Amino acid sequence: MLSTLKVVVSQRKQESANVVALTLRRVDGIALPHWDAGAHIDVHVQDVTGNAAIRQYSLCGAASLNPQEVCQEWRIAVLDEGIAGRGGSHWLHQQALPGIELVVSEPRNNFRLHAGNAPAILVAGGIGITPMLSMAETLRSRNVDFSLHYFARSREALAFQDSSVVVQAQVSLDNQAHAAGLTLAERLSCTVTPSSHLYVCGPADFMGAVIKVFLARGIAPERIHRELFAPAPTEEFHADTAFEIELRSDGRVIFVPDGCSAVKALADAGIDVIVSCEQGLCGSCLTPVLEGVPEHRDQFLMPEERERNDCFTPCCSRAQTQRLVLDL
Known part of the structure; x- marks a missing residue:
């Protein structure tokens, strides 16, 4: 912990x-x-x-x-x-x-800015503006080109209106956009280059829609970064079934019964994994998978990261195969 x-x-x-x-x-x-x-x-x-x-x-x-x-x-x-x-x-x-x-x-960062001078596109929905304040300040200090897009329901819902970051942001208000019949893509007018990085924070549905817009504009999935602190509606999964975890370091096999998380089973065996949200949102417990196929139940990994099946979040995810071999 x-x-x-x-x-x-x-x-x-x-x-x-x-x-x-x-x-x-x-x-x-x-x-x-x-x-x-x-x-x-x-x-x-x-x-x-x-x-x-x-x-x-x-x-x-x-x-x-x-x-x-x-x-x-x-x-x-x-x-x-x-x-x-x-x-x-x-x-x-x-x-x-x-x-x-x-x-x-203590602070932890799963939403870190890229190194170098590649341009950045920051998109905030509602309270998602909070990490963007420090990101914009840092990018400005590093002389990196960026644009900030701040979406809110109305002028009254805008936070940090006296911040120099928000003053210079491209603010889009839902009540005005809906009245004008503007689509999300039309509201997100900005320059996209092959080297651009996208950072998005806000409600899960909002982030999904924003990511879809920028994927269509050619941003590579590995250049898309998101922050999620609240759970979104999740897909239906099979009932929890028991599985085994093998530790690559010493070959021990740990049984994970149904109704028990992998993190708890590991902790009961004396193996501590850093956890925070315990809902698959923050990525704190992300653990490398060497063999086996996880059943991803998190909301942290992007679809293409899930497809690689080379890591999983033991706080909530399980296994499709009888055993997972972990790099622990």
Whole structure:
């Protein structure tokens, strides 16, 4: 498991009708770990039933390009999904007032910017703007060409309107676009080159539609990057069937019974795999598969990555074959 630390909410700002930004500082006053653009942290919250839960939130603002630079505060933004959601965001909106202490993880980055000077296209849907703030700042600091497209339901729903990044973004409002009869492709007008990288964050259906537009425009799948923190409607899978995991390192075979995740079976055998969301969203537990065919139940891997069957997310995915040989 990831190490945790205690932070205190030092500032709270309402960024839109249902988005609040929280500034976090360490309780002990020590500098916070360095982070880079696209990184997120786990926040320990309570879910809609009042049970302990963990939710992921992107760090927003200007990330330092110097790992040695002292970082005194982090900033996250939380969209209140109300009691109809999973509960964590609503709990933070109600409880995360200045002076309140929270338990969080160190930063982790599954949405990292590419190296080099290839142009970037950033597309944010709603609260998906949060990682784009740091990405845009970093790309600007590196003198890399980029465009930022920010989609929101209405002007009132726009967060970070006073940010220089949002001020310069190509903002597209659903209520205006629908009235004008514009398609998503028409709303996404930008230059695409063979070397362009696409970064997209927002609701799952939105990201799927955006990716489809850019695949049609010739962007290679390996240049498409997405961030997903909330589960999308999933396809129906077969009932959980038991399977075996063989460890390449020592040849041990671990039995995974039906109703038990691979991560739990591994943990029971004394093998820790880093996990975070436990829903196949974040990719923290992604593990190389050397033999066998996984049954992918995650929402992290792209279709072409799934087809390679060379890795899987043991927090939720299972096996189509009786045994998987893992590089553990």
